[in-house]
Structures are given as C-alpha cells and as structure tokens.
Amino acid sequence: MAACFVTIATGSPKDDARQKTGQTVVYIVRHAEKTGEQANADLSEAGKSRADVLKWMLRDISLDAIYSTDTARTRHTVEPTAKAKQVKLTLYTPHSGKLVQAIRRHHTGQSLLVCGHSNTVPELLKSLGVGIKEHVLEGFDDLFIVTIDSPADSTVRRVHLQRLHYPGSR
Numbered sequence: 001m002a003a004c005f006v007t008i009a010t011g012s013p014k015d016d017a018r019q020k021t022g023q024t025v026v027y028i029v030r031h032a033e034k035t036g037e038q039a040n041a042d043l044s045e046a047g048k049s050r051a052d053v054l055k056w057m058l059r060d061i062s063l064d065a066i067y068s069t070d071t072a073r074t075r076h077t078v079e080p081t082a083k084a085k086q087v088k089l090t091l092y093t094p095h096s097g098k099l100v101q102a103i104r105r106h107h108t109g110q111s112l113l114v115c116g117h118s119n120t121v122p123e124l125l126k127s128l129g130v131g132i133k134e135h136v137l138e139g140f141d142d143l144f145i146v147t148i149d150s151p152a153d154s155t156v157r158r159v160h161l162q163r164l165h166y167p168g169s170r
Helices: 012-021 045-057 072-085 098-106 121-128
Strands: 023-030 065-068 089-091 111-116 142-149 158-165
Touching (some): 072 089
Parallel strands (some): 023 111, 065 089
Antiparallel strands (some): 023 142
16 A cells, blocks of 8 residues: 655744635545444454544644544544544534534634545535545545635635645554
C-alpha cells in the first residue's frame, strides 16, 4: 500500500492567524475498513489499525471539533483521535446540509475532522465548494484537506482541496 505523509506545523501563533484570516481547515475521511456489509458494521482489525494511524497522522494538528455519522464504523474511526485530542465527538446526519451550515456558522477559523461514507464524502466536498468523482472514493485511505479562506474584509471565499492517502498500519 502506498503512503503519502505530510508534515503540518501547528501552534498557537498559526491558530491565531488562521482565526484572524477566517481560514477554516476541514479534514475529511471515509470510515476505515469494516467487518461486513451489514448496516451498522463495526471496524475490522485492519480498520482499527487504520483508525490508530489516523490518530498518529493528526497528532500535531490542533482540532476544534470532530464530527461523525452515527454508525459504529465511522465513530470508531475517529474515536482514537477524539480521545487523544480530548475533543468531544459530535454526531451529524449526512445529506441534510446541516453540517456545512454548522461549519460555516460555528467553525470559521477552526480545524475540524469529519468522518463519513463513500457516498457522503463526495457530497460533503461538493457542499464545501470542491468536488471529486464519487467512484474515485473506493478505498479507505483518502484524507481530504479542505482549506476555506474567508477573510473578514472580503466577500470572496476561496476553497482549496488537498487529497492525501494514508496507510492502514505503521
């Protein structure tokens, strides 16, 4: 499995600058590997390992909020990160558009982690102002980083997408 690693420096000076410029960063992942095709399938051993890798990859990232749909596989994908960051996991309903409204209304200038599904991640990306072809999201190793620049002194919103891949184990 190919891996792409990125070093992202964070800290209070950058966090302060991000809030002043209105820069919001949303890290988006699909749930990790699941045990089966049942509606509320949990994570497989490979999925649990991938969830730990996600926690490791985001170890130096300051997260203000973590969102997950209400399935075992999505919750368990981001729970290790939530526990490590001491950030409460917030559940959301996909397809409603309420998550994007909450991001724009309550999280401008913050960093968030969102976990969804193969059919909800492309919709979320599109709602945030970027898009991918839905069929491209077939694996469990995508980490999308959406940066939304919304300076307070401008009506222009610029959105940037970075797509990375992360391994299932270290």
